[in-house]
Amino acid sequence: MRYRVLGKTGLRASVVGVGTWQFGGEWGHDFSQAEADAILDAAAECDINLIDTAECYGDHLSERLIGDYLSRRDRSRWFVATKFGHHFNRFMNRDDDFSVAGVKEQLEASLQALRVETIDLYQFHSGSDALFLNQELWTMLAQQKRAGKIRHLGVSILGKGSEWQAREAARFGVEALQMVYNRLDRRPEQIYFPHAQKNNLGILARVPLASGLLSGKYKPGATFVANDVRATFDAEKMKRDLAELERLQREEVPAGVPMAKWAMAWCLKNPAVTAVIPGCKNPEQVRANADAAELVA
DSSP states (O other), X not given: OOEEEOGGGOOEEESBOEEOGGGGXXXXXXXXXXXXXXXXXXXXXXXXXXXXXXXXXXXXXXXXXXXXXXXXXXXXXXXXXXXXXXXXXXXXXXXXOOSHHHHHHHHHHHHHHHTOSOEEEEEEESOOHHHHOOHHHHHHHHHHHHTTSEEEEEEEOOTTOOHHHHHHGGGGTEXXXXXXXXXXXXXXXXXXXXXXXXXXXXXXXXXXXXXXXXXXXXXXXXOOOTTXXXXXSOHHHHHHHHHHHHHHHHHTSOTTSOHHHHHHHHHHTSTTOOEEEXXXXXXXXXXXXXXXXXXXX
């Protein structure tokens, strides 16, 4: 495993982390505690130390699975990141709540679910610029930092994104940005990376495998089950992406290198990126993800 410092936080994060949206039950499978344990144990065996989760991956469900695991393992070896701003209702249905009182409640619920006293990285989760520009919210979060409930603050930028949030993040005490970045979506290189580098903000690249498309498992015409978030994706874009995958496999992926390994290493070859946080459905996928570190200088 390789490690990089996450911006101004000073924290050494493994360049490959574990994304846990799947634990919330929106990726075609409901995870048991034993399955979550096996995935996180595999991550530990691979010297991964970064777990990323959120308040709305299920109703704190992902956090509870992680918290149960952490209660029986060495908490100190893990760097745990979670998010705030939403209430989970049902499959792919959330309500926004970025109010000061609402976020305080979410923070306490996340601490309880994760069974930790401090959240290492607490991230503003895919909210609008108007919601971001709430000084009272950031003042409250700074108070929670002083109280020891949060170590560092981050912003997980909405998929379609806001350059303004990346540009202004540092003045709100933010030390890390999370964003969609992969070989099929290189927009962050122009929109976000310059601001992150100027202000020494760490970058966590989510969806590095383009929701599994860059795993190499899917061909044109692929379909997904109803309780899989990918079944909700725009059909025409999916068609274009699957066609592009065939070109990448033919022209860019070295012979004999698994596409997923190449795709994550491709993200990490940009020095602005601290870590990638791919999802995984089993220990074998965790180990395959971790192998990407072999291709990183």
